[in-house]
Every structure is written in structure tokens, then in C-alpha cells.
Amino acid sequence: xxxxxxxxxxxxxxxxxxxxxxxxxxxxxxxxxxxxxxxxxxxxxxxxxxxxxxxxxxxxxxxxxxxxxxxxxxxxxxxxxxxxxxxxxxxxxxxxxxxxxxxxxxxxxxxxxxxxxxxxxxxxxxxxxxxxxxxxxxxxxxxxxxxxxxxxxxxxxxxxxxxxxx
Amino acid sequence: xxxxxxxxxxxxxxxxxxxxxxxxxxxxxxxxxxxxxxxxxxxxxxxxxxxxxxxxxxxxxxxxxxxxxxxxxxxxxxxxxxxxxxxxxxxxxxxxxxxxxxxxxxxxxxxxxxxxxxxxxxxxxxxxxxxxxxxxxxxxxxxxxxxxxxxxxxxxxxxxxxxxxxxxxxxxxxxxxxxxxxxxxxxxxxxxxxxxxxxxxxxxxxxxxxxxxxxxxxxxxxxxxxxxxxxxxxxxxxxxxxxxxxxxxxxxxxxxxxxxxxxxxxxxxxxxxxxxxxxxxxxxxxxxxxxxxxxxxxxxxxxxxxxxxxxxxxxxxxxxxxxxxxxxxxxxxxxxxxxxxxxxxxxxxxxxxxxxxxxxxxxxxxxxxxx
Numbered sequence: 001x002x003x004x005x006x007x008x009x010x011x012x013x014x015x016x017x018x019x020x021x022x023x024x025x026x027x028x029x030x031x032x033x034x035x036x037x038x039x040x041x042x043x044x045x046x047x048x049x050x051x052x053x054x055x056x057x058x059x060x061x062x063x064x065x066x067x068x069x070x071x072x073x074x075x076x077x078x079x080x081x082x083x084x085x086x087x088x089x090x091x092x093x094x095x096x097x098x099x100x101x102x103x104x105x106x107x108x109x110x111x112x113x114x115x116x117x118x119x120x121x122x123x124x125x126x127x128x129x130x131x132x133x134x135x136x137x138x139x140x141x142x143x144x145x146x147x148x149x150x151x152x153x154x155x156x157x158x159x160x161x162x163x164x165x166x
Numbered sequence: 167x168x169x170x171x172x173x174x175x176x177x178x179x180x181x182x183x184x185x186x187x188x189x190x191x192x193x194x195x196x197x198x199x200x201x202x203x204x205x206x207x208x209x210x211x212x213x214x215x216x217x218x219x220x221x222x223x224x225x226x227x228x229x230x231x232x233x234x235x236x237x238x239x240x241x242x243x244x245x246x247x248x249x250x251x252x253x254x255x256x257x258x259x260x261x262x263x264x265x266x267x268x269x270x271x272x273x274x275x276x277x278x279x280x281x282x283x284x285x286x287x288x289x290x291x292x293x294x295x296x297x298x299x300x301x302x303x304x305x306x307x308x309x310x311x312x313x314x315x316x317x318x319x320x321x322x323x324x325x326x327x328x329x330x331x332x333x334x335x336x337x338x339x340x341x342x343x344x345x346x347x348x349x350x351x352x353x354x355x356x357x358x359x360x361x362x363x364x365x366x367x368x369x370x371x372x373x374x375x376x377x378x379x380x381x382x383x384x385x386x387x388x389x390x391x392x393x394x395x396x397x398x399x400x401x402x403x404x405x406x407x408x409x410x411x412x413x414x415x416x417x418x419x420x421x422x423x424x425x426x427x428x429x430x431x432x433x434x435x436x437x438x439x440x441x442x443x444x445x446x447x448x449x450x451x452x453x454x455x456x457x458x459x460x461x462x463x464x465x466x467x468x469x470x471x472x473x474x475x476x477x478x479x480x481x482x483x484x485x486x487x488x489x490x491x492x493x494x495x496x497x498x499x500x501x502x503x504x505x506x507x508x509x510x511x512x513x514x515x516x517x518x519x520x521x522x523x524x525x526x527x528x529x530x531x532x533x534x535x536x537x
Contacts, residue, residue, distance in 0.1 A: 020184040027188060031195055049222060053280060056229035089229075091281040094260045099280075161278060 098158035107149030213264040213275030221277035325472040329452035335537040336420035342396040343378040384525030422500035430510040439505040442476035461527040
């Protein structure tokens with residue numbers, strides 16, 4: 001096809017091939033990526049899922065209000081600021097998502113908790129290319145220390161979730 | 167067209183053919199997308215969207231601290247993105263699956279949620295032949311469930327509190343059929359009036375005093391014999407027993423339970439006051455609140471809220487002008503004590519007609535703690 005009567009490849013045919021390729025490759029690429037972009041946007045939870053996980057952690061480590069006997073979202077007793085509470089909030093044995101948390105009180109340097117520490121430490125340097133990062137900061141009151149502080153929840157996760165894992 | 171023509175016509179041969187192919191391919195592609203989009207809307211998108219939405223709800227139910235009773239209403243038929251109801255749901259330990267025909271449907275929608283160690287959904291599948299299903303999530307304490315709202319009409323007690331697990335028991339329990347006082351009667355002897363009066367212009371005495379006396383007298387006789395009362399609840403002793411006498415009768419009790427009716431223009435809440443420094447009082451108040459709210463909800467009585475209200479007994483014991491008429495004066499006479507403020511006198515009929523229900527709830531707790 002690319003040979004002329006003399007049996008050699010003509011310059012014109014090579015140019016034609018390159019020209020067609022330049023025009024065709026973007027079209028083919030779009031055919032692959034556009035459906036994914038359109039559909040994934042529909043299913044994107046827009047960080048709602050991540051916020052729910054962080055509020056779950058917040059609920060796990062905050063204290064019960066003395067007056068209302070309800071969970072107060074802003075009061076933390078540092079004696080109860082324990083990893084065990086977070087480990088109860090997620091069952092890593094059947095939790096199929098790759099996710100890790102660092103929970104930190106900047107006012108108390110020694111108070112740092114982890115969930116899935118091993119994954120967190122591997123994945124954190126690989127954000128935002130291989131893994132994604134979602135960080136929230138809450139204002140809390142440390143009831144036993146009688147001081148306010150920020151509470152930083154740093155979440156690292158794999159956005160590519162294997163849905164059908166049977 | 168001159169642009170595409172040279173003398174030898176090679177420009178047309180060079181450009182027009184691939185351009186035509188590409189334009190044609192784009193048209194085919196766009197048409198194909200619309201076609202696939204239509205199928206996707208009907209087959210995959212709907213199921214995957216529902217699975218995502220339900221998994222997020224499951225995550226939320228597992229994350230909130232308080233109780234909830236949540237009915238998931240999908241979009242209506244008239245909405246653009248409605249679902250037609252011919253789908254089944256399957257909640258597994260860590261994911262939601264939505265399918266149309268078989269559970270192993272290769273095009274089923276799947277989405278993961280984050281399970282907890284301390285509370286888990288029991289695996290449940292809803293296969294519906296009907297046109298519509300309405301998943302209903304409930305979380306009461308650590309007990310969570312998913313049911314079909316179309317079939318499960320039972321009301322969940324979202325007011326239920328998580329009580330201490332410590333077992334409590336009391337030997338000498340004193341029941342005080344109490345009442346407040348009419349602020350307008352500044353000169354009346356404390357405790358000698360009928361408390362809040364619903365409608366003073368009516369001939370019948372629709373008073374707090376009458377209600378609490380009746381409530382206490384609804385307690386079964388065998389239980390009543392084991393209890394003590396600050397007043398005789400079998401007849402209206404209004405004006406006969408003063409608050410001072412009730413205080414004396416409550417002294418040295420292991421537990422004082424003072425029964426009152428609230429006064430709220432619109433709401434019908436349950437409030438239980440307890441001394442903040444008494445763990446046994448708090449434990450009893452919690453059990454009483456749960457028993458009353460359980461019975462009220464299961465009998466379709468519209469309860470608008472439950473509160474356990476701590477108070478400082480040292481302030482109440484300061485028998486000064488401010489506190490001389492405080493109903494808590496009776497409560498603080500016991501080692502433990504609570505003041506139950508039930509509903510609102512404004513809804514007198516709802517209270518009066520259901521006295522047996524409230525009495526039944528009080529009886530249940532008293533039998534549980536009586537030594």
C-alpha cells in the first residue's frame with residue numbers, strides 16, 4: 001500500500017500516514033477517555049465519603065457532654081484520645097478500601113494516632129499522584145488540659161477502588 | 167474547494183480522504199455514545215448510582231453517634247433521574263449490590279462502605295416484585311437494621327438512651343405524686359395547691375395534682391404495698407398534705423421518685439431531673455426515660471424529646487426564699503432521687519387517656535430495681 005510502482009515507499013505516503021495518525025490518535029484517545037470522564041463524574045462522591053469517615057473518627061474520639069449526655073463534637077478528653085477507639089470504628093478485616101489516617105493534636109506533640117499506619121506511611125509520599133490526600137482541621141477543646149487546640153485528620157486513600165472483589 | 171485542488175489534484179487525495187474518515191468517525195462515535203448512553207441509563211448507571219447512594223447512607227448510619235430512623239425515598243417517577251423500581255438490593259458486610267434479575271448479574275451496581283467492629287449490619291437482601299421499595303435504616307444505640315419501609319411500619323424509639331450497665335437496686339422507694347405551684351397564688355402555702363391548672367375557667371379540675379395522683383394510683387396493688395408514698399394517692403388529699411409533710415415522708419429513702427407533669431405550649435417532652443453527683447440516680451433516670459419513651463412510642467404517643475437534666479442538690483438544700491417552692495426539695499431527701507416531668511398539661515386529654523401506659527412504664531422500672 002505504501003509502495004509506488006517502483007516498489008519503494010513514497011514520501012507522500014509517509015506524510016499521509018503521519019498526517020492521518022496525528023488526526024486519528026486524539027480521536028481514538030477521546031473515544032477511550034470521554035465515556036470514563038462522563039460516567040466517573042456522575043459517580044464521584046465529591047469527598048462526601050471522605051468527610052463521613054472523618055466525622056466518624058471525630059465521633060469516636062470526642063467526649064460525651066456532661067450537660068446533655070450527648071456526644072459533643074468539640075470536646076476531647078486527651079486520656080480517651082486512643083487508637084483503640086478509632087480501630088473500633090473501622091473493621092480493617094472486611095474494609096476493602098486502601099485507606100489510612102493520621103489524627104493529630106498540634107497542641108500536644110506527643111498525641112498522634114494512626115489508623116492503618118503501615119499503609120499511611122507508604123502512601124503519604126506518593127500523594128497526589130498514586131494516592132489522594134484529604135485533610136480536615138477542626139477546632140476542639142481539650143477538657144482535661146483546659147485549652148483549645150486544632151485537630152488535624154489527614155486521610156490518604158487509593159481512589160481506584162476494586163468494586164467487584166468476590 | 168479551490169483550496170483543496172492543485173493542478174494535479176494531489177491535495178484532495180492527500181487531505182480530503184482522511185478528513186472525511188475522521189469526520190465520519192466522529193459522527194459515528196457521537197451517535198454510538200448516545201446509543202450507549204441510553205442503554206447505560208437503563209442498565210448500569212441507575213444501579214451503580216443507587217449502590218453508591220445506599221453505600222453512602224450505610225456509611226452515615228455507621229458514623230452518627232445518636233439514634234436515627236431514616237427512610238430513603240428514591241426520586242419520584244416524574245423526576246428526570248427516577249428509578250423504575252425493578253431492582254433488588256443486597257446489603258453485605260462491606261458493600262451494597264443493586265441488581266435487576268439475579269444477584270450474580272454481571273452488570274450489577276456495587277459500592278463499598280466502611281464497616282465497623284463495634285456495630286455491623288446483618289447481611290440482608292431485598293428482592294422485590296413490587297414496583298417500589300423504600301429502604302429504611304435505623305440505629306438505636308448499637309443496634310442497627312435495614313428494613314423495607316413499605317412493610318415495616320413499626321416506630322423505632324429514636325429517643326432511647328444508652329444507660330450505664332451497672333445493676334442498681336433500692337430497698338426503700340418513696341413515690342411522690344408531686345406538682346408545681348401556681349405562681350399567681352403568691353400567698354398560698356407551698357405544696358397545698360393543685361399545681362399547674364390546664365384551664366382554670368373550666369368547672370372540672372384538670373390539674374397536675376389530679377393527673378399525678380391518678381398515675382400513681384394506677385400502679386398495681388402488689389407493687390404499691392412494697393412502696394411508700396409521700397401522700398395518699400387513692401384519694402385527693404389536695405390541701406391536706408403540705409409539701410413540708412411530703413418532705414418529711416421522703417426523708418431517708420433509698421430512692422425518691424417524684425412524678426410531675428410539664429407545662430409546654432406546643433411540645434410533649436419527657437424531662438427527668440437527677441442530682442449530678444449521684445451515679446445511681448442517673449442510672450435510674452436513664453432506665454425510667456427509656457421505659458417511658460418505649461411505651462409512648464409503641465403506643466403512638468407523639469413524644470417530642472427526652473432529656474436527662476442534672477441539678478446541684480447542694481443548691482436545692484439551701485432552703486432559702488428562692489428554693490422554698492422548688493419541687494426538687496422532695497427529691498433531695500433521698501439517697502438517690504429523680505423528678506420525672508412528663509409531657510405537658512396543655513395536652514391534658516392525651517395524658518389522662520394514657521395514664522395506664524405511663525403507669526405501666528413506671529411499674530416496669532420499679533420492679534426492676536426494687537430490692
